[in-house]
Amino acid sequence: MTGHYGLSGAAAIVTGGTRGIGRAVVELLAAEGARVLCTGATEATVAALRSSMTDYGSAVTVVRQDMRAEDAAQRLVAAAVDAYGHIDVLVNNAGGYEYKEPDEVGRRDWLDLFEVKTLGYWSLATAAFAFLKQGQGSVVNVAGTAGVVARPGAVHVGAVNAGIISMTESLALAWAEAGVRVNAVSPGATDTDRFAARARLYADSHAVTLEAARAALSAAIPAGAPAGPDEVARVIATLSSPSLRSVTGTHVIVDGGGTLGGRRRS
Numbered sequence: 001m002t003g004h005y006g007l008s009g010a011a012a013i014v015t016g017g018t019r020g021i022g023r024a025v026v027e028l029l030a031a032e033g034a035r036v037l038c039t040g041a042t043e044a045t046v047a048a049l050r051s052s053m054t055d056y057g058s059a060v061t062v063v064r065q066d067m068r069a070e071d072a073a074q075r076l077v078a079a080a081v082d083a084y085g086h087i088d089v090l091v092n093n094a095g096g097y098e099y100k101e102p103d104e105v106g107r108r109d110w111l112d113l114f115e116v117k118t119l120g121y122w123s124l125a126t127a128a129f130a131f132l133k134q135g136q137g138s139v140v141n142v143a144g145t146a147g148v149v150a151r152p153g154a155v156h157v158g159a160v161n162a163g164i165i166s167m168t169e170s171l172a173l174a175w176a177e178a179g180v181r182v183n184a185v186s187p188g189a190t191d192t193d194r195f196a197a198r199a200r201l202y203a204d205s206h207a208v209t210l211e212a213a214r215a216a217l218s219a220a221i222p223a224g225a226p227a228g229p230d231e232v233a234r235v236i237a238t239l240s241s242p243s244l245r246s247v248t249g250t251h252v253i254v255d256g257g258g259t260l261g262g263r264r265r266s
Helices: 020-031 043-052 054-059 072-084 107-116 118-134 155-175 193-206 210-219 229-240
Strands: 011-014 035-040 060-064 089-092 138-142 181-187 251-254
Touching (some): 011 072, 020 035, 020 089, 035 043, 043 054, 054 060, 060 072, 107 118, 118 138, 118 155, 138 155, 138 229
Parallel strands (some): 011 089, 089 138, 138 181, 181 251
């Protein structure tokens, strides 16, 4: 069944679409009747997604693309326009990282994350702008709660995500007259591979079972559980909906209340 978000027939680019939140976005947009070009960083994850997306036929195209490459944005936009003729939705979601103590973060950690996320998001958004303008489309930038609440193990992650939130607001102002909306979503604890890895580390360091570790991490979230990737995907699809013409420059936090009381305020 399609049509909940008004995206049937839309053409979308989703970066970092092979797993977790990105994969949930690809699946939801395709189920809504959109055509989706999505990227992955490794051939293994790209191949795995391709094999699991056969039900959608040509509606989903999966490509391997290192978003640090200087021509990545131009290549993806050209591929999407060649395949679909237009671009209506851009979901910038690429960017993996490790939490590290400040003295463990190296220059390469900073540069890799900045190039993939802040610079990569900007490059792809500006490369796609002319096509997004034609259909008054939408950009959704996936940041993260480290950009609004300081974390000792996320000095580079927080700085990059805060930059994405600021960039989102600037682009929203710049492109509002053209009818192109730009919004940001910051997931907190989400039930993905990263949450599973956190649970394993907690189990090892506290000498408890994996089930007990998940329970402890979940108990630290006011809502009592991590968000599901599909829940974050629905927020992203909502922000992408052409029915929300006045929603731009918005930053939606999806964290079960985990950052309440600690968010930066201007």
